[in-house]
Amino acid sequence: MKQYDFVVIGSGIAGLSFALKAARHGSVGVITKRKGADTNTAWAQGGIACVTSDEDSFELHVRDTLEAGAGLCDERVVRTIVTEGPARIQELVDLGLQFDEREVSGHREFDLGREGGHSKRRVLHVQDVTGKEIEEILLRDLRRQPHVDLLENHMAVDLITAGKLGFATEDRCLGIYVLNEKNGEVETIRSDRIVLATGGCGKVYLYTTNPDIATGDGVAMAWRAGAVIANMEFIQFHPTCLFHAKAKSFLISEAVRGEGGILRNNRGEDFMKRYHARGSLAPRDIVARAIDAEIKRSGAQCVFLDITHQPPEFIQERFPHIYETCLRFGIDMLKQPIPVVPAAHYQCGGIKTDVNGATSLAGLYAIGEVGCTGLHGANRLASNSLLEGLVAAHRAAEASVCARPPSHTAQKISLPKWESGGVQDVDELVVIYHNWDEIRRLMWDYVGIVRTDKRLQRASARLRNLQREIREFYWNFKVSVDLLELRNLATVAALIVDSALSRKESRGLHFTLDHPETEDRQFKRDTLLSRG
Numbered sequence: 252m253k254q255y256d257f258v259v260i261g262s263g264i265a266g267l268s269f270a271l272k273a274a275r276h277g278s279v280g281v282i283t284k285r286k287g288a289d290t291n292t293a294w295a296q297g298g299i300a301c302v303t304s305d306e307d308s309f310e311l312h313v314r315d316t317l318e319a320g321a322g323l324c325d326e327r328v329v330r331t332i333v334t335e336g337p338a339r340i341q342e343l344v345d346l347g348l349q350f351d352e353r354e355v356s357g358h359r360e361f362d363l364g365r366e367g368g369h370s371k372r373r374v375l376h377v378q379d380v381t382g383k384e385i386e387e388i389l390l391r392d393l394r395r396q397p398h399v400d401l402l403e404n405h406m407a408v409d410l411i412t413a414g415k416l417g418f419a420t421e422d423r424c425l426g427i428y429v430l431n432e433k434n435g436e437v438e439t440i441r442s443d444r445i446v447l448a449t450g451g452c453g454k455v456y457l458y459t460t461n462p463d464i465a466t467g468d469g470v471a472m473a474w475r476a477g478a479v480i481a482n483m484e485f486i487q488f489h490p491t492c493l494f495h496a497k498a499k500s501f502l503i504s505e506a507v508r509g510e511g512g513i514l515r516n517n518r519g520e521d522f523m524k525r526y527h528a529r530g531s532l533a534p535r536d537i538v539a540r541a542i543d544a545e546i547k548r549s550g551a552q553c554v555f556l557d558i559t560h561q562p563p564e565f566i567q568e569r570f571p572h573i574y575e576t577c578l579r580f581g582i583d584m585l586k587q588p589i590p591v592v593p594a595a596h597y598q599c600g601g602i603k604t605d606v607n608g609a610t611s612l613a614g615l616y617a618i619g620e621v622g623c624t625g626l627h628g629a630n631r632l633a634s635n636s637l638l639e640g641l642v643a644a645h646r647a648a649e650a651s652v653c654a655r656p657p658s659h660t661a662q663k664i665s666l667p668k669w670e671s672g673g674v675q676d677v678d679e680l681v682v683i684y685h686n687w688d689e690i691r692r693l694m695w696d697y698v699g700i701v702r703t704d705k706r707l708q709r710a711s712a713r714l715r716n717l718q719r720e721i722r723e724f725y726w727n728f729k730v731s732v733d734l735l736e737l738r739n740l741a742t743v744a745a746l747i748v749d750s751a752l753s754r755k756e757s758r759g760l761h762f763t764l765d766h767p768e769t770e771d772r773q774f775k776r777d778t779l780l781s782r783g
């Protein structure tokens with residue numbers, strides 16, 4: 252049986268940052284489903300929001316974050332993350348990350364981008380490939396560490412807890428079962444400190460800006476282990492995903508609007524002016540809903556993002572990745588508006604944690620998108636997530652190093668080997684793919700940008716049936732990545748629906764026609780779910 256001082260699941264900005272810090276204190280196993288760089292982080296285009304300019308202030312960044320969060324942010328957490336940001340950014344720079352700079356009155360300073368909901372330019376970026384650069388730099392450093400094992404093509408199956416093994420009075424994390432995709436075996440790994448950094452759950456929806464790995468694995472595992480889950484109704488839909496039959500999940504960064512891009516409907520109107528004073532740069536929830544309304548009203552399939560008024564050299568220099576990708580699909584953004592639609596982008600809720608990533612289950616931490624610290628509230632401010640990933644990883648590393656070790660009894664609990672189901676029945680694999688599609692379609696149709704009680708109830712009933720079927724599969728067949736992801740998707744979909752059903756008001760990203768008002772007295776609190 253493998254054993255590590257720390258086990259990290261996920262290899263995005265949060266997981267890798269944690270692993271690099273933890274490696275100074277002990278052995279670390281980093282488990283990742285595909286290749287190390289197959290992460291949400293690597294797809295992040297916009298950048299990292301952080302106060303670095305004299306024209307900006309922590310106070311303004313805090314205010315913008317609270318405003319976007321629609322009354323549900325934890326102000327203490329917001330202040331901590333905003334004020335600790337610059338030190339964490341400096342660490343990235345020290346590792347060799349070169350954010351874009353510009354010349355101002357004879358000296359160099361960061362070339363800061365603007366995005367929706369920000370009152371100042373404050374987004375550090377590397378052209379439009381910030382996440383890819385960060386991922387490469389962190390992975391490079393990680394591969395040099397002598398005490399770190401990077402286990403690629405390994406998928407976490409379930410957490411092993413004392414409670415599940417019958418020691419309910421001392422419930423805590425003791426280890427994890429992991430599927431080694433190369434040989435199909437499920438391995439047992441022992442560790443007192445397990446860190447979930449698995450990202451979000453965009454793949455629960457038919458249309459998403461997320462990569463294929465975003466199947467809600469961390470939230471689903473934590474739920475099964477009994478940890479508290481918060482605010483899953485708040486799924487952020489990014490307003491501008493490329494609309495093209497062959498383009499899968501390609502994001503058109505909000506930075507395009509930050510640099511003057513204007514959203515137009517099929518009649519060429521700058522329609523956002525009718526919805527918000529900030530026009531195309533209004534907060535994301537408002538822009539996504541406005542696009543949804545325009546599309547439904549006009550019967551058009553998409554709206555358009557127009558930046559053709561900017562100089563071609565500027566567009567090519569600032570957005571090389573977006574420019575080239577659009578061109579590959581026959582769209583020249585220098586000369587024509589880009590067709591766009593909203594798509595699922597970010598999970599604002601997640602496993603409930605404190606600002607150090609500690610969950611309700613001892614020994615279990617959750618950082619990055621999978622965790623819910625209280626930073627995002629009911630709607631995340633653009634580019635705050637990479638910042639949160641860095642700060643939470645640093646704090647979780649410090650907290651887990653100092654955490655009280657498990658009791659002698661817990662240390663002596665022996666971890667059982669994984670019991671596999673029967674053999675795989677190839678004929679039945681069609682059911683797995685059918686259920687995948689069904690979940691993603693029903694979530695898109697019934698649990699999307701605009702919700703109603705009736706649609707949510709319909710979704711809930713269908714999901715219960717699907718979960719029953721999946722459970723049967725799970726116990727009868729040998730586990731595979733497809734089956735594990737399907738089980739996790741179904742669990743997370745049900746958590747989103749249950750959370751949405753319990754919030755009888757509209758707030759931030761949760762908008763329901765049956766309760767269109769924001770009810771300040773009754774619902775100004777988190778939605779908490781736990782298996783108990």
Ligand code: SIN
Pocket residue numbers: 295296297298503504505506597632633634635636
């Ligand atoms: C974007 O580039 O528009 C994405 C930034 C974010 O979601 O924070």
